[in-house]
Amino acid sequence: MxxxxxxxxxxxxxxxxxxxxxxxxxxxxxxxxxxxxxxxxxxxxxxxxxxxxxxxxxxxxxxxxxxxxxxxxxxxxxxxxxxxxxxxxxxxxxxxxxxxxxxxxxxxxxxxxxxxxxxxxxxxxxxxxxxxxxxxxxxxxxxxxxxxxxxxxxxxxxxxxxxxxxxxxxxxxxxxxxxxxxxxxxxxxxxxxxxxxxxxxxxxxxxxxxxxxxxxxxxxxxxxxxxxxxxxxxxxxxxxxxxxxxxxxxxxxxxxxxxxxxxxxxxxxxxxxxxxxxxANMATPNNQPFVGNSAFAHKGGIHVSAVLKDPQTYEHIAPEQVGNRRRVLVSELAGQSNLLAKSEELQISFDGNKQEAREMIQQIKEREFQGYQYEGAEASLSLLLLESSGKLNPLFSLDSFKILMEKTAEHAILSEATVKVRVNGQIMHTAAEGNGPVNALDNALRKALEGVFPVLSQMHLTDYKVRVLDESEATAAKVRVLIESMRNGEKWSTVGVSTNVIEASWEALVDSIRYLLWKEGCTPQELEEQTEQRVGIVNH
Incomplete structure (x- = not known):
């Protein structure tokens, strides 16, 4: 003993x-x-x-x-x-x-x-x-x-x-x-x-x-x-x-x-x-041994290929022994093994021998060249794979958004966002204020969608990061926005890239909502009755 x-x-x-x-x-x-x-x-x-x-x-x-x-x-x-x-x-x-x-x-x-x-x-x-x-x-x-x-x-x-x-x-x-x-x-x-x-x-x-x-x-x-x-x-x-x-x-x-x-x-x-x-309101390092989010994360294509054959090749223990899980990262270093492993995790049928898989890998590498970073935004990667496989339902789409900002001598800057989104052919037109343009956009989008998707009321943003990708371009530089969201203790991250920080933020924000709705199994058919009931209220 x-x-x-x-x-x-x-x-x-x-x-x-x-x-x-x-x-x-x-x-x-x-x-x-x-x-x-x-x-x-x-x-x-x-x-x-x-x-x-x-x-x-x-x-x-x-x-x-x-x-x-x-x-x-x-x-x-x-x-x-x-x-x-x-x-x-x-x-x-x-x-x-x-x-x-x-x-x-x-x-x-x-x-x-x-x-x-x-x-x-x-x-x-x-x-x-x-x-x-x-x-x-x-x-x-x-x-x-x-x-x-x-x-x-x-x-x-x-x-x-x-x-x-x-x-x-x-x-x-x-x-x-x-x-x-x-x-x-x-x-x-x-x-x-x-x-x-x-x-x-x-x-x-x-x-x-x-x-x-x-x-x-x-x-x-x-x-x-x-x-x-x-x-x-x-x-x-x-x-x-x-x-x-x-x-x-x-x-x-x-x-x-x-x-x-x-x-x-x-x-x-x-x-x-x-x-x-x-x-304790503290962030644990991703690379914390045994329990960190990256403790059993594999990025290099050769590593992933070996781990899929025998986990002992690059893992010193089975992650399940300490309640953690294996993660396969998809990035510019990825090969077909990474993509196939991620597809299996999402329960998407993906044939690595087909042209479809090779094109997807090339698309991911091209997007990372443009500034996207999927190893830190797995939710956006999941949506990308789901879209390619035809398994993602387009539950809502943007018609337009507008942001107004006002600064007076007596008060701080006030942001107001107006959003038009289309759900099942119906337009939801809402406006909301926020302490900044991204916060105002978030509030307006939620206001438009929460009546149709009540689960969104349980979700909140926990982190927001902006990274300048080309400092030599100064204020015209392309930026990458990473947003972390959480619901009931579960966290997920999304990414957006643009030369406009608002557009990049919108892309990451929308992905965070789309990912939660996919996780919840929302389908267009289930929304029709809710949309009809909601649209009259929102437009007033």
């Missing part, structure tokens, strides 16, 4: 120290529930002695039973010269009601002498008394030895003496922290191995990512004997972040033979990553 490695998540505490990250109490409760569902062993909820929000979270969690995870309250040892039983931070941990208390103490003599301005012996007293006091109150105690690796390199005897003080006081776990994130994997391995020979208490690892080695250091520590890994979802955290538990779990379980979560829980890894990112 695979050896179990325990997972300790500190997204709700260490993760929120990342620049630009702020979670409400409700956000933290949602994430905690999802972490529990995934199989995390401990969830660090925050530092109850530091702010009211964290204490409110612990109060909320008293009424929110978890299936398996335990909530941990974070804090420091008692202060120099202060008895543990009267220390306000330790009392706040007890008041939180959390069954697990995680406290950190200094293990680097530099910090003891310069940061705390106390003696080495007093620091040992603080560690012993704090842990003993919490154990007297029936708490599971996890001791985080702060700056342990830096401390060990400078004064190994004292760093280990801090661990022994924690062990003697009854700590249930001792976690070695690479707080500055500057250690290397071989150093972590050697030091953990040395500590393992002197400390009987189970060990954990808490690594930061300042050298981009947070995950590597966590894996090295496990190989050397650590049985608990602390980290955050997507690696968020102060400075350069913490060890990314997403990558840690995937590597430990799929590559190193350890057990972290059940197989069916591991298949939720991608959803977990994106769920936390969504709540």
């Amino acid at each position: 695979s050896k179990k490695i325990c997972l300790y998540d500190t997204t709700l505490r260490d993760g929120t120290q990342a620049e630009g990250i702020s979670l409400s109490v409700e956000d933290k409760v949602k994430i905690a529930a999802r972490l529990d569902q995934f199989g995390i062993d401990w969830i660090e909820g925050g530092w109850p002695g530091s702010n009211p929000k964290d204490m409110a979270f612990f109060e909320k969690m008293k009424e929110f039973p978890l299936k398996q995870a335990k909530i941990a309250a974070f804090g420091s040892t008692c202060r120099p010269g202060v008895a543990a039983e009267v220390d306000s931070n330790l009392q706040a941990i007890l008041d939180s009601g959390a069954a697990v208390a995680t406290i950190f103490g200094k293990s680097w003599d530099l910090h003891v002498l310069e940061a705390l301005k106390t003696s080495l012996e007093e620091n040992l007293r603080m560690v012993r008394d704090s842990i003993s006091y919490l154990k007297q109150h029936q708490r599971t105690v996890i001791f985080d030895a702060e700056h342990f690796f830096d401390g060990f390199k400078q004064n190994a005897d004292y760093a280990v003496s801090v661990l022994k003080a924690a062990e003697e006081a009854g700590a249930d776990w001792i976690v070695l922290c690479d707080t500055n994130g500057g250690s290397l994997p071989h150093e972590v391995y050697q030091i953990v191995q040395t500590v393992r020979q002197q400390i009987a208490t189970p060990l954990g690892i808490h690594s930061h990512n300042d050298g981009e080695l947070g995950v590597a250091n966590a894996l090295a520590a496990v190989q050397a004997g650590a049985e608990q890994v602390q980290g955050t979802i997507n690696g968020i955290g102060e400075r350069c972040g913490n060890a990314n538990l997403i990558s840690v779990v995937a590597n430990l379980q799929l590559k190193m033979g350890y057990s972290c979560v059940a197989e069916e829980q591991l298949q939720q890894l991608t959803k977990l990553s994106r769920y936390v990112a969504e709540i």
Whole structure:
């Protein structure tokens, strides 16, 4: 049976120290529930002695039973010269009601002498008394030895003496922290191995990512004997972040033979990553290992041809193991393999030996030469393939649009768009205002179509990018517009290209709507009755 490695998540505490990250109490409760569902062993909820929000979270969690995870309250040892039983931070941990208390103490003599301005012996007293006091109150105690690796390199005897003080006081776990994130994997391995020979208490690892080695250091520590890994979802955290538990779990379980979560829980890894990112209002990198949108994306024709024959040729794991999926990108580098794979994904019959396929590849390459970029706009590519195969219903078409902009001395520029679109032969004529021309166009088009296509009310734009393609042409340059849209958590991207930014935006905007309607299976026949009912209302 695979050896179990325990997972300790500190997204709700260490993760929120990342620049630009702020979670409400409700956000933290949602994430905690999802972490529990995934199989995390401990969830660090925050530092109850530091702010009211964290204490409110612990109060909320008293009424929110978890299936398996335990909530941990974070804090420091008692202060120099202060008895543990009267220390306000330790009392706040007890008041939180959390069954697990995680406290950190200094293990680097530099910090003891310069940061705390106390003696080495007093620091040992603080560690012993704090842990003993919490154990007297029936708490599971996890001791985080702060700056342990830096401390060990400078004064190994004292760093280990801090661990022994924690062990003697009854700590249930001792976690070695690479707080500055500057250690290397071989150093972590050697030091953990040395500590393992002197400390009987189970060990954990808490690594930061300042050298981009947070995950590597966590894996090295496990190989050397650590049985608990602390980290955050997507690696968020102060400075350069913490060890990314997403990558840690995937590597430990799929590559190193350890057990972290059940197989069916591991298949939720991608959803977990994106769920936390969504709540934290952050964009995850497309190239994030295992769970990124590009983690299993193939672009080169030779790569795609090989992957279609045997995925192992260019994939280190099956994407389904972590809940991700294989994607084939079609671009100027594409061959017939890319196109056939994309057609199969869309369930379009496409014969690669026919002239039709060769012409389609040539058309895509020509359009990319003109500035279109389909690897970042798969929805537009899907529409292009569907049109070529005759499987796309023309649900609406543009008659005309007009944009007016007005600027007064007292007010900002106001944009107004008038749109005429034709649906089943009927003209929908609407006008709407917006804070810019594209926003006004979007509002007017939706106003014309939402009555016929109610699903559009659930869709919204999440990103809008403009790229100048030929800077030498200055204001006459061709531009590429990429629009990202979302409905019920599903995102898709579309592209438009023109020397006029409004026209390029319109093209991408229309594609975003056409793609959603295709996904929803809308057909002209289903629209006739709705159109007749709607047209009279809109034209008035």
